[in-house]
Amino acid sequence: MAESSAAPATVTAAPTVLDELLEITAQSLVRTEVAEHYEVIRELGRGKYGHVVLVTHRQRGTPMALKLLPKASTKLHTFLYEYCVALSLATHPAIISMFGIAIESSQYYGFLYEPALHKDLISIIKPRDGIPEPAAKQCAKQLVSALEFIHSRGLVYRDVKPENVLLFDPECRRIKLTDFGLTRPxxxxxxxxxxxxPYTAPELSNTADAQGVPIDTSLDAWAFGVLLFCLLTGYFPWEQSLPDDPFFEDFMLWQETGLEENLPRHWKRLTAEAALMLRSLLALDPAKRGPVGGALRYVDCPWRLEDGCSEGAAVKP
Incomplete structure (x- = not known):
């Protein structure tokens, strides 16, 4: 997201800065049909709330990614919020760059950002195998930097998963976070x-509080830990972070005891250092959960045992 029109936000000022940017963007929204200025090349991705297409500017020939959200199912404020959050974070090298253009057509709201032609992280995770360890460590370092930047702005990303990590080369030397629709102060x-x-933290999985749970950065630490496990193994550590999931039940026992003999069977392909890193990121009590930056203490250690067991729910691209 190339240039952000928002000033750097402090932890307390984040909502105010976003409100100001929302107001300005709502007043300057460009009303146009996509075909008037852009030629659609192909679809890059499709999700629950919209889809992304590769386009080129008809006059300049510039390749761009255009995210389109149907007006029929998207509130204007929802669209503007996602766009403004993305724009306010765009200066970080591991967060997708924006062109600063938001449009409204007869059927869609849309905004333009840099295209990632190597797809996303889920596309290179081999089921029951993961990705090469050097690539996993490249991802970890860049994601830590991006998430710490988001957190420094008083925000919680809330959507750490391989589908939201875009690749700019096959070896993960350059990756970028995208999709800020769930990001909140x-x-x-x-x-x-x-x-x-699998990415849902247990404090949310088990919540019965009708008022909701105040979110903090520990939610991102949990999802980041799950993502790292997927990169190293090619499968999820559990299907659901609930006690009735047998894989999660095994993990809860190991978290409580810390004994090597209680290490879940499908974790045995990880080194002791990797298991320790993930045990911190995936602490059941959010108050005891290590920050995302804690992973950096382990990047110089081996993470994967070559002869480990491979058993679990495979991550499917």
Whole structure:
């Protein structure tokens, strides 16, 4: 996201800066049909709320990624919020660059950002194998930097997963976070409205509080730990972070005891250092969970045993 029109935000000022940027963007939204200025080349991705296409500017020939959100199912404020959060974080080298153009057509809201022609991280994770360890460590270092930057702005990313990590080369020397629709200011109260997935932290999985749980950066640490496990093994550590999931039940026992004999069977392909790193990021108590930056203490250690067991729910591209 090339240039951000938002000034650097402090932890307390993040919501105010976003509100100001939202107001300015709403007033300057460009109303045009996509075909008037852009030629659609092909689809780059499709999700629950919209899709992304590769386009070129008809006059300049500039390749761009255009995210389109259907107006019929997207509130204007929702669109503007995602765009403005992305724009405010765009200066970081491991966060997707923006062109600073938001449009409204007859059917869509859309914004333009730099295209990642090597797809996303999920596309290179081999089921039950993962990715090469050097590439996993490259990802870890860049994601730590991006997440710490987001956290320094008083925000919680809330959507760490391989699909949201875009690749700019096959070896992961240059990756970037994208998709900020779920990003919220720290302290925002959140209720679990969708189903529990592997990346869902247990404090959200088990919440019965009708008022919601105030979110903090420990949510990102949990999801980051799950992502690292996927990169190193090619499968999820569990299907759901709930006690009735047998894989998660085994993990809870190991977290409580710390004994090597209780290490879940499908974790045995990891080195002791990697297991220690993930045990910190995946602490059951969010107050005891290590920050994302804690992973950097282990990047010079081996993470994977070549003759380890491979058993679990495979990550499918």
């Amino acid at each position: 720290k302290g925002t109260k959140l209720k679990l409205v969708a189903g529990v997935i």
